[in-house]
Amino acid sequence: MANFDRVQWLTTPDPSTQAAALRAGEVDWVEQPVMDLVPSLKSDRNLRVEVMETTGLVGVLRFNHLYPPFDNPAIRRAALHAVNQKEFMTAVAGEADPGVINDHVGFFAPSSVYASNAGMDNFSSNPDFAALRKAVKAAGYNGEKVVFLGAADVPRITAICQVGADVLSKIGLNVDYVSTDWGTVVQRTTRRQPIADGGWSIFGSMWGGLDLDNPAGNALLRGNGNNAWFGWPTLPKLEALRDQWLQTTDASAQKSLAADIQRQAFQDAPAMPLGL
Numbered sequence: 001m002a003n004f005d006r007v008q009w010l011t012t013p014d015p016s017t018q019a020a021a022l023r024a025g026e027v028d029w030v031e032q033p034v035m036d037l038v039p040s041l042k043s044d045r046n047l048r049v050e051v052m053e054t055t056g057l058v059g060v061l062r063f064n065h066l067y068p069p070f071d072n073p074a075i076r077r078a079a080l081h082a083v084n085q086k087e088f089m090t091a092v093a094g095e096a097d098p099g100v101i102n103d104h105v106g107f108f109a110p111s112s113v114y115a116s117n118a119g120m121d122n123f124s125s126n127p128d129f130a131a132l133r134k135a136v137k138a139a140g141y142n143g144e145k146v147v148f149l150g151a152a153d154v155p156r157i158t159a160i161c162q163v164g165a166d167v168l169s170k171i172g173l174n175v176d177y178v179s180t181d182w183g184t185v186v187q188r189t190t191r192r193q194p195i196a197d198g199g200w201s202i203f204g205s206m207w208g209g210l211d212l213d214n215p216a217g218n219a220l221l222r223g224n225g226n227n228a229w230f231g232w233p234t235l236p237k238l239e240a241l242r243d244q245w246l247q248t249t250d251a252s253a254q255k256s257l258a259a260d261i262q263r264q265a266f267q268d269a270p271a272m273p274l275g276l
Contacts, residue, residue, distance in 0.1 A: 010027065013153040013154075015033060015034040015036075015037060015155060016037070018030045018033060019033060019037050019040070019041060022041070022047060023044060023046070023047070032156070033049075034155045034156075035092065035093040035094055035100070036094055053208055053209070054111075054209075055109055055111040055208060055209025055210050055213070056102065056109065056110065056111065056208075056209045056276040057156065057206045057207065057208060057209070057276065058105060058109055058206065058207045058208075058209060058211075058212055058273060058274070058275070058276050059088055059089070059092065059156070059157075059160040059204065059205075059206055059273070059274035059275055059276075060204065060205055060206070060207055060220065060271050060272065060273055060274060061079075061160065061161075061164050061202055061203070061204050061271060061272040061274065062189075062202065062203055062204075062205065062220075062229075062230065062231050062270075062271045062272075063076055063079075063201070063202055063231055063233075063269070063270070063271060063272075064199065064200055064201050064202065064230075064231050064232075065231050065232055065233040065234070065270070066192060066199075066231075066232055067194055067195055067199065067201070068142070068144040069136075069141050069144045069146065069173065069201070070146075070201055070202065072139055072140065072141075073267070073268060073269060074135065074138075074139035074140075075136055075139050075141055075173075076268075076269035076270075077122075077135075077266075077267070077269045078132045078135045078136045078139065078171055079167075079168060079171065079173075079269070079272060080122060080123075080266065080269045080272050081122055081123075081124070081127060081132055081135075082127045082129065082132050082167045082168070082170065082171050083123055083127070083167065083272055083273075083274060084103075084123070084124065084125055084126070084127060085103035085104070085105060085123060085273075085274055085275035086101075086103040086125065086275070087163055088103075088159075088160050088163050088164070088274040088275050089101035089102070089103055089274070089275035089276070091159040091160065091162065091163045092156050092159045092160060101275060101276065102275060102276040103275045104120065104275075105273050105274075105275050105276050106118070106119065106120055106262050106265075106273060107212065107218065107220060107221060107261070107262050107265045107266075107271075107273055108212055108213065108214070108218065108258065108262065109209035109210070109211075109212040109213060109276065110209070110276060111209045111210075111213070112209070112212065112213045112214060113255065114213075114214055114215070114254075114255060114258035114259075114262075116255075116258065116259045116262060118259035118260070118262040118263045119262050119263045119265070119266035122266045127167075129170045129171055132170075132171040132172075133170075133171050133172040135171075136171050136172045136173065137172065141172065141173070143174050144174065144195075145174050145176050145195060145201075146168060146173045146174055146175045146176060146201040146202060147176050147178060147195055147199065147200045147201045147202075148161065148164070148165050148168070148175050148176065148177045148178065148201060148202050148203070149161075149178050149180065149185045149188060149189065149200050149202070149203035149204075150162065150165065150177055150178065150179050150180070150185075150203070150204065151180070151181065151182040151185050151203075151204070152179045152180060152181060153181045153182055154182050154206075156206050157182065157204050157205060157206060160204045160206075160274050161177075161203070161204040162177075164202070164204060164272075164274075165177045168202075178200075185203055188200055189203055189230040190230065192232065207220075209276070214258075215241075215242045215245045215246070215257075215258060215261055216242075216245075216246060220265075220270055220271045220273075221238060221242065221261060221265055221270065222238075222239070222242075222270075223235025223236065223237075223238040223239045223268065223270065224239055231270065231271070233268070233270045235264075235268045235270060237264050237267075237268070238261065238264050238265060238268055238270070241257060241260055241261045241264055242261065244257055245257040245258065245261065
């Protein structure tokens, strides 16, 4: 049943303008108000605030595996080891109510039956940046420019990108932060050209928890080269484990394989999960 004669979908990047339009009755729904405004929206008796994405939103930084420096797994791992998820999620949500953020997130969403502690010791609440700078240098980093695409018109993504750029700089990478709109980020991430020809090195995005629910549909964990999601990693061990999972029907064996997949993902570092 179609319960609406017409739906108007408006793009209004400024969060305060969104909230003001909602209070004035000029719009009926705001999809993702920034967390800073949520308490005031909750206090307005004419408005209702509901959690629709019940599996949460997971922040992710994705590497381009085709070109230096992130064609080097040792450098990707160094970047991954620099992640303090609480720092990233506090940038997104501020000092929010308990339960709003989760800073213990691997390559599967916390809502997934496949979420585990496998490999989670790769994260630290206090990364050793001096040691990581040495690791990056030992891995053969030659000062290549890291083109970091940051979406300026999506506050959550802006937050994780700004923290991410700072973290990469702290481990000694030469970061060129490109602040642009999300549409341009999406367009540019389809390009496979070298960095000097308009390519990219890393970008940030937010994923619904259901996107990261299992090995079959989790695009971050594909390592099938040119057929993989943007970044195009070739990761044969990760692909082999996924194939095993797909061929297994026993639930406990599937969970065990999913843990193996996450351990391998921390070795291959196809992307950086940043918390929920």
